[in-house]
Amino acid sequence: IQEPQLQGQDTGMQCEDDRTGIGVETLKRAFLDNLFYVQGKFPALATKHDYYMALAYTVRDRLLQRWVNTAAIYTQQGSRTVAYLSAEFLMGPHLGNNLINLGIYNQVQQAMTELKLDLKELLAKEEEPGLGNGGLGRLAACYLDSLASLEIPTLGYGIRYEFGIFDQLIRNGWQVEKTDKWLRYGNPWEIARPEWAVSVKFGGRTEAHKNAQGRYRVRWIPHKVVLGIPYDTPILGYKVNTANTLRLWKAEAPESFDFEAFNRGNYYGAVDQKVTSENLTKVLYPNDETYEGKQLRLEQQYFFVSCALQDMLRIMLRQKLPLEQFHEKFAVQLNDTHPAIAVAELMRLLLDEHDMDWEPAWEITQKTFGYTNHTLLPEALEKWSLKLFSSLLPRHLEIIYEINWRFLEQVRHKFGTDEGRIGRLSLIDENDGKFVRMAHLACVGSHKINGVAALHSELLQKTTLLDFYEFFPEKFTNITNGVTPRRWIVLSNPKLTNLITSCIGDNWIKHLEDVQRIETYAEDPGFQQEWQQIKRENKVNVAEILLDRTGVKVDPDSLFDIQVKRIHQYKRQHLNILHAITLYNQIKQNPNLDITPRTLIFAGKAAPGYYIAKLIIKLINSVAEVVNKDPDIGDRLKVVFLPDYNVKNSQPIYPAADLSEQISTAGKEASGTGNMKFAMNGALTIGTLDGTNIEIRNAVGAENFFLFGLTTEDVGALRLTGYRPREYYKENPQLKQAIDQIASGYFSHGDRSLFKPLVDLLLDKDPFMLMADYQPYIDCQQQVSQTYRDRDRWLQMSILNTARMGKFSSDRAIREYCQQIWKVQPVPVQLAAEKTGDG
Numbered sequence: 001i002q003e004p005q006l007q008g009q010d011t012g013m014q015c016e017d018d019r020t021g022i023g024v025e026t027l028k029r030a031f032l033d034n035l036f037y038v039q040g041k042f043p044a045l046a047t048k049h050d051y052y053m054a055l056a057y058t059v060r061d062r063l064l065q066r067w068v069n070t071a072a073i074y075t076q077q078g079s080r081t082v083a084y085l086s087a088e089f090l091m092g093p094h095l096g097n098n099l100i101n102l103g104i105y106n107q108v109q110q111a112m113t114e115l116k117l118d119l120k121e122l123l124a125k126e127e128e129p130g131l132g133n134g135g136l137g138r139l140a141a142c143y144l145d146s147l148a149s150l151e152i153p154t155l156g157y158g159i160r161y162e163f164g165i166f167d168q169l170i171r172n173g174w175q176v177e178k179t180d181k182w183l184r185y186g187n188p189w190e191i192a193r194p195e196w197a198v199s200v201k202f203g204g205r206t207e208a209h210k211n212a213q214g215r216y217r218v219r220w221i222p223h224k225v226v227l228g229i230p231y232d233t234p235i236l237g238y239k240v241n242t243a244n245t246l247r248l249w250k251a252e253a254p255e256s257f258d259f260e261a262f263n264r265g266n267y268y269g270a271v272d273q274k275v276t277s278e279n280l281t282k283v284l285y286p287n288d289e290t291y292e293g294k295q296l297r298l299e300q301q302y303f304f305v306s307c308a309l310q311d312m313l314r315i316m317l318r319q320k321l322p323l324e325q326f327h328e329k330f331a332v333q334l335n336d337t338h339p340a341i342a343v344a345e346l347m348r349l350l351l352d353e354h355d356m357d358w359e360p361a362w363e364i365t366q367k368t369f370g371y372t373n374h375t376l377l378p379e380a381l382e383k384w385s386l387k388l389f390s391s392l393l394p395r396h397l398e399i400i401y402e403i404n405w406r407f408l409e410q411v412r413h414k415f416g417t418d419e420g421r422i423g424r425l426s427l428i429d430e431n432d433g434k435f436v437r438m439a440h441l442a443c444v445g446s447h448k449i450n451g452v453a454a455l456h457s458e459l460l461q462k463t464t465l466l467d468f469y470e471f472f473p474e475k476f477t478n479i480t481n482g483v484t485p486r487r488w489i490v491l492s493n494p495k496l497t498n499l500i501t502s503c504i505g506d507n508w509i510k511h512l513e514d515v516q517r518i519e520t521y522a523e524d525p526g527f528q529q530e531w532q533q534i535k536r537e538n539k540v541n542v543a544e545i546l547l548d549r550t551g552v553k554v555d556p557d558s559l560f561d562i563q564v565k566r567i568h569q570y571k572r573q574h575l576n577i578l579h580a581i582t583l584y585n586q587i588k589q590n591p592n593l594d595i596t597p598r599t600l601i602f603a604g605k606a607a608p609g610y611y612i613a614k615l616i617i618k619l620i621n622s623v624a625e626v627v628n629k630d631p632d633i634g635d636r637l638k639v640v641f642l643p644d645y646n647v648k649n650s651q652p653i654y655p656a657a658d659l660s661e662q663i664s665t666a667g668k669e670a671s672g673t674g675n676m677k678f679a680m681n682g683a684l685t686i687g688t689l690d691g692t693n694i695e696i697r698n699a700v701g702a703e704n705f706f707l708f709g710l711t712t713e714d715v716g717a718l719r720l721t722g723y724r725p726r727e728y729y730k731e732n733p734q735l736k737q738a739i740d741q742i743a744s745g746y747f748s749h750g751d752r753s754l755f756k757p758l759v760d761l762l763l764d765k766d767p768f769m770l771m772a773d774y775q776p777y778i779d780c781q782q783q784v785s786q787t788y789r790d791r792d793r794w795l796q797m798s799i800l801n802t803a804r805m806g807k808f809s810s811d812r813a814i815r816e817y818c819q820q821i822w823k824v825q826p827v828p829v830q831l832a833a834e835k836t837g838d839g
């Protein structure tokens with residue numbers, strides 16, 4: 001895909017180093033060498049997985065020089081560094097991405113071909129590190145790619161879950177969860193750094209003592225201690241030498257003398273302790289946007305945050321920087337409230353472990369943190385019961401009380417004694433039991449608070465965080481999300497990449513605004529023809545995947561209408577399925593109906609405990625079963641649920657879409673990022689005025705976007721005036737028929753009870769207003785079908801969508817974070833060979 005650029009020409013001479021050279025002959029030799037010396041195999045005995053590992057190590061060797069150099073330069077220069085704290089990093093497979101960013105995809109492909117191997121097959125062997133649930137974790141991964149590509153010194157800090165997000169199977173139409181054993185065959189991308197292990201305390205009590213100056217200090221006597229072991233993964237930027245670090249922490253039992261003494265003669269007791277400690281980082285909580293108040297989850301959050309902050313302090317001490325400069329050395333970003341305990345932990349470290357006084361410690365803390373909010377959904381706002389919190393983190397609770405007391409004093413000073421306001425702002429929720437409000441802690445402890453789309457940031461200021469906005473408006477800002485074009489165009493859609501590059505060169509890969517330049521071809525018949533051809537080939541590819549994984553045969557010439565994302569009521573997959581049923585009924589009522597043939601593709605996981613979401617999956621599969629086998633329907637409509645949606649499985653999907661479903665209830669989807677991946681790959685969007693849909697529509701032009709549905713204001717007004725979903729059902733025959741069929745067992749072999757909970761919910765409460773949005777959605781889909789028949793118009797719209805998506809590169813988002821929040825500059829990295837000019 002790209003030319004080699006950094007060094008190395010394959011001259012056929014033996015001048016290249018086996019660990020760094022990127023000529024085809026060198027790559028082949030290095031690959032076979034790794035097969036022998038790392039996997040201990042010769043080709044006759046090697047499995048596909050052995051070959052994958054040998055290739056991964058060959059690529060890793062080429063990363064290492066950049067990684068080591070990057071670290072050396074950051075250390076030498078004492079560079080200001082971004083620390084991105086996130087409970088989730090949904091990285092996706094590393095191999096393909098590293099080949100792209102190294103600029104050696106083509107050479108490696110050729111090397112493998114010459115060895116009679118298929119690079120695609122080897123890429124497919126990589127177990128994906130699924131250390132995230134969905135959008136939030138994937139955003140962190142896109143941001144690491146952009147940070148490295150923009151040469152910004154960065155450490156990503158998180159948890160090395162032994163089991164990531166579960167694998168999804170579909171059995172009899174239901175979701176079944178299977179453990180994700182991603183580390184089973186080893187992970188060639190990480191290096192353990194046990195020499196930088198840290199201890200993390202839990203539970204116990206605190207006591208006062210006096211320091212050397214005779215001032216009161218607090219000592220924490222914990223109930224247990226757990227070791228954190230860092231595992232580092234290099235994150236290479238696109239065609240730069242910067243390789244930053246993703247540092248994930250694994251919990252282990254400490255083997256201290258005390259511990260052994262305590263367990264003397266009790267071997268089983270000692271092993272039991274070990275098991276309990278290591279449980280901490282066993283598994284990712286699979287809930288997306290609902291918090292669950294579980295002790296282990298709070299332990300995970302505190303564990304990785306404490307490891308990260310202690311690691312930063314270690315780096316400062318090693319670089320001989322005074323701790324008063326903490327906020328100058330590090331800009332720490334909180335990815336939602338999952339790491340918000342960092343505010344109290346940094347205070348504790350500075351006060352208790354480094355003997356600082358409150359005022360300077362608090363100033364440093366506030367200047368250090370930025371907080372990104374990712375949701376307005378009340379069920380996602382984390383709050384921990386005081387009982388749990390105090391038993392696990394007694395010292396942090398004391399610190400939070402002190403922060404709160406001082407903060408509320410300031411509030412009283414500014415607004416007078418307004419008890420209502422004080423109650424709303426307090427870090428402690430006392431409405432119904434007592435809780436620590438993590439978003440409040442994050443707001444008070446940060447110098448900047450941002451939402452992730454224009455609408456979301458506005459709503460934050462007007463609703464969820466209104467009181468905080470009134471108190472410190474200058475802290476609030478918006479940074480609209482973005483996604484990396486390296487993974488989501490170059491790697492996922494090589495054909496489109498080549499077409500674009502052949503027209504305008506490859507600068508757009510680093511500067512996505514440049515892709516605008518294909519606009520001049522939007523009506524060019526030759527270009528349109530190629531555009532269409534590529535889309536068709538990408539659809540054929542997905543058709544093969546669907547046949548292979550589901551047994552359903554779909555027509556690549558039908559309109560591919562795709563909704564892939566976590567299953568959630570607010571995302572309204574069930575509104576989409578109501579459209580499927582409506583189309584089905586229209587064909588059944590008029591068997592000769594000349595409708596635009598469609599393939600409806602769904603994919604996504606439901607949280608294992610989210611009953612209605614799982615029922616929606618069952619409904620999709622039940623409708624699919626009836627529709628797909630009905631001879632009256634034929635190729636005019638197919639419904640498919642692709643199991644086990646993850647980063648790897650999603651990469652072929654975006655390039656194959658004609659229509660992107662972004663149909664959340666207005667005001668509920670903070671941003672959305674799948675919407676960007678689709679539009680960049682030339683899909684048109686059908687969507688509500690929600691999250692980033694609004695900004696995508698503004699960018700691509702209203703005439704190139706299918707808009708429908710209630711606005712956020714409409715939603716609020718309708719709720720206030722009394723929303724009666726059943727009225728819509730009664731008055732709309734198409735809607736009534738669809739709901740009645742679901743209720744009557746039409747899709748469930750006559751079983752009337754199966755979908756009753758869902759039907760009742762829609763008719764009685766309909767919290768996400770599907771009934772109100774149904775007809776506008778159906779009408780808009782009719783528009784889509786009409787437009788699709790005008791091939792030239794559709795192609796023009798598709799090209800313009802890709803051309804106008806420049807704003808939605810994560811590079812743009814990261815530049816904004818750097819300027820507005822982090823105040824951090826690029827630090828270019830040169831390789832020794834480049835410096836001496838002999839490379």
Ligand code: GPW
Binds near residue numbers: 452
């Ligand atoms: F609830 N998001 C997510 F805000 O994927 F924490 N998981 C989550 O737990 C949360 C948010 C949380 C998503 C938003 O739903 C999506 O709209 C947004 O695009 C994405 O985060 C990245 O900002």
